[in-house]
Amino acid sequence: MARRIEIELTSARDDGQWTWRAAGAREPKGLIGTELVPAGSAVGTVLRVEVETGLDGTEVTSVLPSRGERSGPEVLELIGRQLRDDELVTSKLVGKRGRRDDDGEGRRGRRGRDGGPGREGGRGGPGGRGRDGGRGRPDGDRGRRGPRSDGDGRGPRSDRSERGDRTERARRRPPADAKPRPKRLRPQRHHRRAVLDTLEAHERPIADEVLRGGIPAVRQAVEKQNQAARAEGRPEVDPAQLEALAERLLPKLRAAEWRDRADAALADLEELDLRDLRTVVVAADSGARDDEARTIAAQLREGLERRIEADQAAWLAELDELLRDGRVVRALRVSSRPPKAGSPLPPDLLSRLAEGATGSLTAETVTDRWVTVLDALSLSPVHARVAPASIPESPSDELKAAVAAAGSRVPLVAAAFGVEPAPAGRRGPRRPGRGGGPGRPGGQGGAGGRRGGPARSPERAPAAETPTAPASEASEPHAEDAAPPVEAPSEESVAPDPATAPGSGDDSGSGDAS
Numbered sequence: 001m002a003r004r005i006e007i008e009l010t011s012a013r014d015d016g017q018w019t020w021r022a023a024g025a026r027e028p029k030g031l032i033g034t035e036l037v038p039a040g041s042a043v044g045t046v047l048r049v050e051v052e053t054g055l056d057g058t059e060v061t062s063v064l065p066s067r068g069e070r071s072g073p074e075v076l077e078l079i080g081r082q083l084r085d086d087e088l089v090t091s092k093l094v095g096k097r098g099r100r101d102d103d104g105e106g107r108r109g110r111r112g113r114d115g116g117p118g119r120e121g122g123r124g125g126p127g128g129r130g131r132d133g134g135r136g137r138p139d140g141d142r143g144r145r146g147p148r149s150d151g152d153g154r155g156p157r158s159d160r161s162e163r164g165d166r167t168e169r170a171r172r173r174p175p176a177d178a179k180p181r182p183k184r185l186r187p188q189r190h191h192r193r194a195v196l197d198t199l200e201a202h203e204r205p206i207a208d209e210v211l212r213g214g215i216p217a218v219r220q221a222v223e224k225q226n227q228a229a230r231a232e233g234r235p236e237v238d239p240a241q242l243e244a245l246a247e248r249l250l251p252k253l254r255a256a257e258w259r260d261r262a263d264a265a266l267a268d269l270e271e272l273d274l275r276d277l278r279t280v281v282v283a284a285d286s287g288a289r290d291d292e293a294r295t296i297a298a299q300l301r302e303g304l305e306r307r308i309e310a311d312q313a314a315w316l317a318e319l320d321e322l323l324r325d326g327r328v329v330r331a332l333r334v335s336s337r338p339p340k341a342g343s344p345l346p347p348d349l350l351s352r353l354a355e356g357a358t359g360s361l362t363a364e365t366v367t368d369r370w371v372t373v374l375d376a377l378s379l380s381p382v383h384a385r386v387a388p389a390s391i392p393e394s395p396s397d398e399l400k401a402a403v404a405a406a407g408s409r410v411p412l413v414a415a416a417f418g419v420e421p422a423p424a425g426r427r428g429p430r431r432p433g434r435g436g437g438p439g440r441p442g443g444q445g446g447a448g449g450r451r452g453g454p455a456r457s458p459e460r461a462p463a464a465e466t467p468t469a470p471a472s473e474a475s476e477p478h479a480e481d482a483a484p485p486v487e488a489p490s491e492e493s494v495a496p497d498p499a500t501a502p503g504s505g506d507d508s509g510s511g512d513a514s
Contacts, residue, residue, distance in 0.1 A: 185276035258287025311339035332376035361388035
């Protein structure tokens with residue numbers, strides 16, 4: 001099939017033919033007879049031709065006349081009738097919607113929606129159907145509307161007052177808390193890189209595993225490598241030597257890691273999240289190993305104490321403002337998260353908080369509100385002293401279930417409903433590192449036991465079960481079994497249960513408020 005291309009003459013042969021190639025390209029190319037080439041052509045002349053491509057190549061079948069150069073831009077001529085000067089601007093009237101009349105009748109009055117005269121065939125017009133349901137009637141049952149009294153063309157309606165009430169209630173609603181989120185700790189790696197640069201090449205992989213997860217991470221990596229070696233028939237690696245190397249590198253790496261975190265905390269001391277700041281301060285006992293690090297640790301402790309005192313004052317002020325605004329549920333939730341752990345509420349705030357919770361639990365309160373208040377009350381420092389002002393005559397099953405679920409935390413509410421509190425869920429087995437149970441050595445209730453203290457290895461039996469073990473073996477854990485520094489819990493978990501913590505607001509303030 002023939003197609004059109006542009007070719008460029010490249011040379012003239014002795015047999016009278018010309019060689020050519022596609023204009024601006026190397027392919028296709030071929031020969032063209034002299035009889036097809038226009039007179040006056042020379043090397044470099046570009047021709048428009050029709051070619052056919054076959055098995056023997058591309059053959060030029062004809063030469064097309066060349067395009068003449070335009071003297072101006074290409075335009076399209078629009079042919080139409082001659083317009084007068086007043087027709088140069090066109091306009092189109094919008095149908096089906098009339099404009100307002102001068103008498104304030106409005107659009108609906110012009111269209112005849114009230115039964116008055118309108119468009120022919122439209123609503124209210126001859127042959128049309130009015131808004132009142134009449135068809136073709138000149139006047140509807142509702143009669144003609146009077147002129148609008150307000151400026152926007154809308155008359156008074158019965159639901160306008162309700163809508164205004166809703167708008168007014170929304171305007172009076174207290175704004176949502178817009179507290180800025182505190183900064184989170186984002187440490188750099190300057191000190192850790194400096195320590196890694198001082199290590200030998202064979203020590204770098206071990207140091208990376210130590211930084212990733214401590215001695216247990218090294219053991220897992222060695223075990224994984226030995227499993228692969230056994231599968232491939234290669235000799236296994238002795239884990240004892242690698243663990244000894246990891247134990248030797250651990251103090252230096254922990255100190256560098258703490259220093260990176262301490263520098264980041266010191267840079268954002270006034271804006272850092274208290275949870276992250278507590279974490280760094282708690283880890284300073286094992287991470288600060290030189291004088292400079294101890295100085296930084298002292299600055300962080302002072303900053304933490306200052307931040308806690310400021311947040312404690314702001315916390316009390318927020319509680320007072322919430323109670324004055326009548327936001328009882330929010331006040332109950334805020335009261336359960338004091339910045340300073342174990343800090344009791346002042347007696348006046350305790351009394352106001354209990355009175356607000358009591359006033360929210362009445363017979364007129366809906367079930368959803370009951371459930372919300374009980375959920376917030378069960379974690380507040382006044383959970384054991386609040387009794388409902390009155391209870392519904394026929395409480396719903398949902399309300400009874402909520403009272404039973406929170407009955408152990410709100411005993412006076414459960415007693416008012418005559419509901420047996422649901423038994424408290426038993427705790428599962430303690431994880432390794434939490435210590436023993438009450439009365440066991442190392443446990444929370446045993447001698448010298450503290451939550452978060454150094455934990456015994458899970459492979460070792462407790463000292464109470466092996467009384468014949470030497471005291472040195474039972475009391476001094478090996479280096480690989482020593483738990484890394486325990487980081488401080490989050491702000492919510494740092495605050496102890498106000499009902500059970502010594503000196504909490506529930507215990508210490510009950511006598512003053514009564």
